[in-house]
Amino acid sequence: MKPFAYRALMAGAALLVATAATAQTTGAPAPDPDAEAKSITAQTRKMGGVMPAEQLALSFEHLDLALKVFPDEKRIEGDATLTLRAKEAVPELILDLYPKFRIVSIALNGRVVPPADYTNPEGQLRIKLRRPLAKGSVTKVRIVWSGTPPLAKRPPWEGGTTWTKTPDGQTWIDTSHWGGGCDLLYPCIDHPTGKTKIADLHYTVPAPLVAPGSGKFMGMTEKDGWRTYNWRARSPHTYGLVLDVGPYKLLEGEYKSRFGNTIPMRFWYLPGEEEKAAELFREFPVALDFFESQIGPYPWADQKMGVIRVPYSGLENQTLNGYSIDYTKTMYGFDPLMHHEFSHEWFANQLSVANYDDLWLHEGIGSYMQPLLGRYLYGDMDYYALLKSQRAGIRNEKPLVSGEERPENWVYADPTGPRGDIYPKGSWVMHTLRNLIGDEAFYEVIRRVTYGRPDPMPGNFEPQFGTSKGFMATVNQVTGSNYDWFFNIYLYRAGLPKLVETRDEDRLSLRWETPDNLPFPMPVDIRIDEETVTLEMTDGTGVVENVPAAATVTLDPEAKILRQLDSIDRFQAWRATQPDQGRRR
Template sequence: MSSSSAAADTYPKNPNIDALNYAFTLELSDTTDRIAGELALDVRFVGPGVRAVRLDLMGATSALAGKGMTVSAVTVNGGAVAYTHTDNELLVPLASTPAVNTRARVVVRYSGIPATGLKIGNNRYGERTFFSDNWPDKARHWLPTIDHVGDKATSEFIVSAPAHYQVVSNGLQLESTDLPGGRRRTHWKNSVPISPWLYVLGVARFAMQRVDTFEGKPIETWVYAKDRDAGFADFATPTKDVLAYYSDYVGPFAYERLANIQSNSVSGGMEAASAILYSEGSVSGTGSVRWRNVIIHEIAHQWFGNAVTEADWDDVWLSEGFATYFTLLYIEHAYGRDEFVRGLQSSQNTVRSFAAKNPTYTIIHKNLSRMEDVTSSHTYQKGSWTLHMLRGVVGSAAFQRGIRAYYAAHFNGTATTADFRRAMEEASGQELGWFFDQWLYKPGNLKVDGSWTYDAAAKQVRITLNQTQTDGSLFAMPIEVGVYSKGQPTPVVERVRITGKTNVFTIPAPVAPDSVRLDPNMWVLMDATFAKK
């Protein structure tokens, strides 16, 4: 399947409706896990023939042990409507077909106990907390939304909760007001369009630190009050340097602030736009390399996945593969080539292990329907390696030009793999369909059995490279060969291109080399044996 003909995922989209802003008003309590909510949704009708607004909202069912949301009222432009809420779909009818480019406000009042999506429970200190966990399509368990990765809108959270909590969300805080009865109202507004999985809410006894600013935008740390000292130390770095690096390499940071938040709703990190959630275990006071790298990865997502978002779940590698590779790029920039190479090697081992168990798996999904299958190590590690190989094929300068052009063209919007390919082809002047098809749309990995000999009479190195994968596939791939000889401070590096099952090349060499190495700069994802014959 070529990059231009991939099937879309199966979500029932309506391209004639554009969600503009979600404003969620929520009531939280210490005496019950039931939440009371109101959504005010502003929509624009960008195409003809719209008869209803469809929202995702999980209903209260026996399958969820009685948990889920119950809708009590819906209005459109202030007038009550006879909605339906069945099969986790809230359908809001319109009195008449709206004209193109007109707008409407849909207000939904609802309540219930979330089965997931919003975790209500005790943190590691036994303190009650409320934390979102919307990945990949769990926002619908507590928020009425068009719950699809490709649907982006601005958002607001207006939360009333007991006053002993602090509330954190996307964007900037507009209000914090103490209310009668020991409660507090907190209002956050995010003015940049994002996908529903990136909406975030954290309600806990926090310690908050304004760490610094980046280009005038706040950098914040939010950790449990009992983890204040350790958390402030652990999150002090490297956020600002990472923001600066990606802003320079890729393009501008999209959001109004960046907050690192300790939570108990995720096991690693969750790249919620402008307000990243990390596991409770991220805070130890040790500043571990593992969690440092998680911070880098989640900040990379602010560019890839958040600001430029995959249009369909089939293209989720545009988020996870990119964030994984750009984590390594920052590591190379900040901590050196050796740590970068170790990261590539670790990813290669992961790819090898996954491929052995899943030989038909492709990075780009084909009409994804089971959200449990949305990500795998291939979307992360093999996706990362695909970007690294692409950089090797087109050169580092063209690769960065392509990245910057792709980011600029789809900033705060959505993109497809075809869009990314187009940007890379324009930046490099190369046709890259062969590369994208074999690494993204087809399964399998390159395996090479190679050897070399030296022909003294001809003064050349003779190289044989055999493709040995057993699934019948053949790759076309440029591969560097390094010729190392005494008296030469640097090797002679030539690039050859394998295309068939058996490939033979010669490289001029005035003297017999001490050694010949395949892929000496580690640009190709392959299992290779290579020795003197």
Template sequence: MLTYVPSVFSRLTLIASACLLGACQSPAPLDPVIGDTGQPLSATAQATDVRYYELDLDIDPEHQSIRGSGTSVFELVADSASVELKLDSRFHIDRIEVDGKVASYQRDAGVLTMALPALYKTGQQVRVQVYYQGKPHIALKAPWSGGFVWANTPTGEPWIATAVQGEGCDLFWPCKDHFADKADSMRIKLRVPKGLSAATNGVLQHQRSLADGRTEFDWLLSVPASDYNIALNIGPYVLERFSFNGINGSNIPVEFWALPQNKEAARKLWLDDLQQQIHWYEKTLGPYPWGSEKIGFVETPHLGMEHQTINAYGKGYGLDPNGYDWLAQHELAHEWFGNLLTHKTLNHAWLHEGFGLYMQPAYALDKLGEAAYRYQMYKAYLGLKNCDPVVRSGIVTSEQAFNSDIYGKGGWVLHTLRALIGDKLFWQATRELLYGTADTAKLVYPIAPSYKTTEDFIAIVNRLTGKDYQWMFDVYLYQAELPELVQQQQEGKIRLHWQVPGNLPFPMPVPAQVNGQMQWLDFSQGDVWLPADNQLLLDPQMLILRQLPLIGRCEKSGENKPGNNS
């Protein structure tokens, strides 16, 4: 998700505003239950495992409304006499059927509770079909404040998209609304006005013209995906097709759904940039996770979002001074960090976004060299706030989870870890986090996604290195303030010691240039003392995350002085 906004991000923020595209309205506020995805599941919801979703919708751009049905197939993991779904209360429900028969239900704002015809036992399946219609919530500023985007192309045709990572699927279809319960598969049928195309997740099964002039698009997603990743993209698209030869020998279909006037730009972006990016990801991490489906991009009226197999792209096709498209690179990162690996709870959202941010300087290092890498890391450092822990305890809302430090500080934790344990072990740990194995090149499809926590990553790092790095993660991730390396003249010597919030253990070694020679200073036994006449330059390459005068300390007002660059 695009929440972290260094300077190059902020220059593009206005592109994402639906108001600038003629779709600005003042929608009614969202029910808090609906407006915050991934919250703890009720006992009723915990009794079910989603096996299959089906979404069947008519899209009406003229009235900015949708109508149709959403089907859920649950398997009971505990005996239950009811099942639960969520759906924004602004929709009118025509009826709900359970196993083909009209069922009674209760509606508490956005929560739907359906009575089952009997007590269903563990292992039984139940099919729930919700028929509904209405005007979905309009995104105030997609993708950061999500919902539907009803816009028009520069030539006047309807141009529609959804982006709901923070709010969840229940903004426009009935679902469980929790990333920790992915359906095994999903079918998406969309009917749109003549001349428009509907691009979404998975593989297109058929496209057919209807008697009333509309066109139906029938898509099937045959791999698990978080329900917030399901996205509708509708416009007068042209489809550019390519293929990609994957590292494991697979030939993967590639689709780029672009506006007609940008057909050649989309083609050029793939040929000149995107395929090289994916080659790098595969070489560094392992096979593109969804090779049995597609590598997909779709041009959108908002900036972008990592929708599984159909990444939203609205940046305008221009390469950056880095020589590649940062937006595409960031969203592609999420096919691995977010879609293949999914945080078990919102507390661990940095596993998506810290890795997602770090993949850009890591790519720049291999593509352009050290200067490009360090430039990007330096920019990220200047944006650090250090007001809240990266990994919070307790129940976390989406707004709390996606604070800027899960991007920049998360990326810097990885930067420092890589310096400590070396490239080989760092990337080995990263591959194990993603795939469950470091030997990834020949993995075959389908590749199973997994749910992970920060503790899972720490355990992998400790096992591979044979050392306990818990102290590092405790200081960097589980509390807000940064440690500071204090240098003092004392007793005729230079005293170096770590000043750590909460006085936590922090035996962080530090690279230093001492009398012109590089060495690592060892703090495992406490403070380091050096002769006072030594010429000392601490951490000249900025490998270690620490408090420097470049950035201020957090103030409770939310200001970070002097380095507030967001």
């Protein structure tokens, strides 16, 4: 999600070739004429967190969503029918919808609801019921609305709709729902567990514009100068359904999977980008082969692997990953943004967090896929180079996980949470765990938490909801050992363990210094000249005898462990003093 992994990769490349950054002077920002349209209520900005019990008692069975787009007016007309099943008795129907939309009508099971029976002042749409919804009952609520969706404030970090032009001056529209959620565009349950099982999407746009969508293409009709594109998506994430409109051209292909099925590959790009688009498209089968060989079956093979050109950095729209960054080339031989967003088809869309407090499961595992991809393509040098660039970005200001129900912004955007650490620190947690428990156990853990089983095959798994506690339990189950001590440090404490070394003549002593003095029996490799020994450190300490005073001693020579390092601290302190105008995003 978003381009942190890209920034880390480029920062790593920049470390190899030092350049002088020149400070630039800029004036005060010009007034923003669209400031009002970018303003949203705290309720609309909120994704996840503590939700009303009435809302969480609903199972979202089906979404039928029709949007008609008027580009010149920056306006949409929407018509959505939500099919909801009550898991418990529900006294009041509560949904989420941007409050500045004009609600034209609401109907429950065909009965028109009078305006006096619903309110939506802050974006929490409350609909009175004649009687509570009975447990197990199914209700269809149809909502018709219109208006201008909130403009994207800072996409993809602060979501909304972007109305812009392509380089050749044609209409180009994009929505990004991260940092706001699905209610920026249509009525929904804006909680990670509130995704619908099936979504039928109907996007009507002026001809000859194109409106790609998530899921499987169900056909296009054209009448009276309007085109309607129809799509069907299975289990889309609450921020994974978006509206994209433009003069798109399409690259198509098929991938023959090692699992015996065929996966459609689709790339919607802009006119004039044919050559660059063709180069990126050649990476699609490489990405599929990497993930299917290392992790397991592509979860959405019945729909497509889809990528779409967008005017901001990128986002993991389900089966329609947003891509920009102008077709970057790196020394690692793959496009970092495309591959990072594609990782989210597994770690966000197939394995979705049940609580945004556990967002590192999306971003940390997804970020670790890039070093693994480097190793898959070119070997260990690229693996460690990518890891090193990530390591330089870990801040350790807050724990990765708080243990509470939290909205997205408390984790991703605000100083209350780990923010960017969910990417590189999450990746290094995965790297350290893999070295600790071994490849066989590590990949079985990943498959179990991602697919819900150790032996995924096309058609035998369902989308999963994941938690940090569930991940920990799976590690313990697969290994037959208790590794809670590992996660208590890396997930629930901000600071890193420090390996303290002391020498007494030919005796080398090591001990782990940890936040809150928590136990940390992490084994440590030590290279003494050309010989490597392993200290088990079962009580957090270890001793090596007969170490010659002139010997060269290297702790953790293969960098298996995420730990505090003075060299990293000094580098980060220096970098904080440098002008950043020369850095790419």
